[in-house]
Amino acid sequence: MRTMRSLAGGLRLTLVGGFLSYRALITFLTPALFFVMMIATPLFQIITFSLLGRYSKAETADFYVVGTAIQASAMAGIYGASQAVANERAFGTLAQMLISPAARFWIMLGRLIPTCVNGIVVAVFGVFAGWALLGLRLGAGDLAPIGLAAVCASASCAGLGLVIGALGLRFSDMYFITNAVHLVLLIATGAVIPLALLPEWVRALSRLLPMSHSIAMAQDVVAGRSFSALHSVGAELLLAACYFGVALAALARSERQSRRHSTLELV
Amino acid sequence: MTAPATPGAAGHLRALLVCSAFQLRLLLQYKFYVVAVFVQPLAFALIQFVMVGHRQETSALAAVSVQTGLIGMWTATLFGSGGGLSRERRFGTLEPVAVTPSPLAVGILAINLATAVMGIISMAVTLALGAVFFDMPFVPRRPALFAAALVVAVLANACLGFLMSNAFVLYRNALVLTNLLEYPVWVLTGLMVPVSFLPQWCRPFSEVLSMTWAARALNHSMTGEGAPVTEILWCAVTGAACLLVALLFLRTVHDAVRRRATLSLV
Numbered sequence: 001m002r003t004m005r006s007l008a009g010g011l012r013l014t015l016v017g018g019f020l021s022y023r024a025l026i027t028f029l030t031p032a033l034f035f036v037m038m039i040a041t042p043l044f045q046i047i048t049f050s051l052l053g054r055y056s057k058a059e060t061a062d063f064y065v066v067g068t069a070i071q072a073s074a075m076a077g078i079y080g081a082s083q084a085v086a087n088e089r090a091f092g093t094l095a096q097m098l099i100s101p102a103a104r105f106w107i108m109l110g111r112l113i114p115t116c117v118n119g120i121v122v123a124v125f126g127v128f129a130g131w132a133l134l135g136l137r138l139g140a141g142d143l144a145p146i147g148l149a150a151v152c153a154s155a156s157c158a159g160l161g162l163v164i165g166a167l168g169l170r171f172s173d174m175y176f177i178t179n180a181v182h183l184v185l186l187i188a189t190g191a192v193i194p195l196a197l198l199p200e201w202v203r204a205l206s207r208l209l210p211m212s213h214s215i216a217m218a219q220d221v222v223a224g225r226s227f228s229a230l231h232s233v234g235a236e237l238l239l240a241a242c243y244f245g246v247a248l249a250a251l252a253r254s255e256r257q258s259r260r261h262s263t264l265e266l267v
Numbered sequence: 268m269t270a271p272a273t274p275g276a277a278g279h280l281r282a283l284l285v286c287s288a289f290q291l292r293l294l295l296q297y298k299f300y301v302v303a304v305f306v307q308p309l310a311f312a313l314i315q316f317v318m319v320g321h322r323q324e325t326s327a328l329a330a331v332s333v334q335t336g337l338i339g340m341w342t343a344t345l346f347g348s349g350g351g352l353s354r355e356r357r358f359g360t361l362e363p364v365a366v367t368p369s370p371l372a373v374g375i376l377a378i379n380l381a382t383a384v385m386g387i388i389s390m391a392v393t394l395a396l397g398a399v400f401f402d403m404p405f406v407p408r409r410p411a412l413f414a415a416a417l418v419v420a421v422l423a424n425a426c427l428g429f430l431m432s433n434a435f436v437l438y439r440n441a442l443v444l445t446n447l448l449e450y451p452v453w454v455l456t457g458l459m460v461p462v463s464f465l466p467q468w469c470r471p472f473s474e475v476l477s478m479t480w481a482a483r484a485l486n487h488s489m490t491g492e493g494a495p496v497t498e499i500l501w502c503a504v505t506g507a508a509c510l511l512v513a514l515l516f517l518r519t520v521h522d523a524v525r526r527r528a529t530l531s532l533v
Contacts, residue, residue: 040446041450052460
């Protein structure tokens with residue numbers, strides 16, 4: 001009974017706290033900026049890289065459209081999740097969060113879920129935009145696995161965003177890290193460049209990066225190739241769990257260091 | 268008592284150069300711009316070298332360094348112009364800049380010029396990457412024309428940034444416009460794929476953008492082919508047209524923000 005009550009409290013904290021922090025801490029939530037960051041920029045990114053892909057003749061156009069559509073959710077995951085944590089310090093509310101008795105696990109889960117949902121919306125929009133504007137060939141049977149890929153990619157990407165956010169509690173110039181990570185995800189996840197064209201060490205790195213397993217699955221789906229949903233989804237969710245664990249550890253360390261050096265509120 | 272003499276053209280030019288140098292030093296303190304002019308062009312150069320390299324066309328591959336250098340120049344100009352004015356607003360210095368004896372255009376153009384100059388760093392970085400890792404030439408076949416094209420490209424970019432700055436003066440949420448314009452200009456100016464690869468309806472837009480001519484002039488000076496002089500002239504003409512339109516707009520925008528008293532609202 002006590003466990004159930006604790007679980008219900010944790011879930012409530014996750015949902016209510018997550019919703020409030022999403023609205024309060026993410027700076028791109030004005031309607032105009034949200035439209036640009038979550039709709040227009042991903043759409044332009046999909047168009048740009050599918051044009052480059054078609055020009056290179058390295059793969060079919062569908063390969064790039066679906067890959068960049070899934071990858072476009074990185075914007076929501078990386079920037080959203082990192083802001084949802086690191087902006088606590090920028091907005092002067094970090095101390096209140098850290099002195100609350102709430103378990104860090106539920107707090108961080110609350111930061112992960114809304115940005116993850118945001119990422120799914122962006123990826124799904126990207127896929128349909130690719131279908132409507134760029135001639136992406138989609139069968140009815142393709143929708144479920146591509147949707148699954150979008151969910152997993154968004155979850156693991158938001159996990160990485162949380163890690164950056166937790167680090168951002170210690171370092172002032174978080175956007176330096178988010179921009180650099182966004183570029184790494186663009187190059188090494190197989191969305192923009194087929195992994196076969198990259199060196200072996202980049203391919204090895206891509207297996208540890210969020211999104212690459214989901215992107216590969218979505219690309220296999222549209223190409224009509226066989227794929228193992230269990231393997232791809234499992235690998236991606238395992239990565240999401242690992243990033244989430246690292247984010248919790250980084251938050252705990254940032255908290256300890258900030259208390260020890262009295263740098264908690266330094267922006 | 269006599270009124271202080273208003274600065275003449277030489278005074279305005281001096282103010283422009285001094286302010287640009289100051290803005291450049293300021294910009295280099297921000298890690299965001301370090302990513303924009305160093306890391307992002309490198310990332311896009313890598314993407315293009317791998318992807319365009321798959322076509323096995325030497326001429327297309329040779330253009331990658333220049334194109335991705337210009338990508339960095341555009342990003343720096345775009346985000347620097349928007350960010351520069353937002354920063355002045357946040358620091359509370361935009362109103363003092365607007366009431367100095369030098370025209371407001373000088374203060375704003377100084378920010379645009381500084382951001383465009385940062386693009387030279389991008390160009391050096393991507394040319395070095397191409398030379399070291401992809402066996403591309405580092406020294407242009409026509410160095411004097413390349414230098415002239417680069418100077419005109421910087422000035423034309425600054426003028427384009429100046430034109431956009433009108434919107435940033437009028438509209439506080441510059442981040443919306445800057446994020447919106449990054450990819451479309453890369454595509455329209457042929458920095459990602461050749462303009463000839465774009466749909467027919469896109470091409471008139473490409474022809475009126477100075478970056479298109481800058482890319483052509485720099486590429487041709489690099490390879491020693493084509494007619495870079497004509498392209499440099501077209502780049503200068505399209506840049507000058509931006510400057511003229513921007514100066515016309517600025518008067519209206521300046522009057523509007525004074526009338527509404529919104530210049531310093533963050």
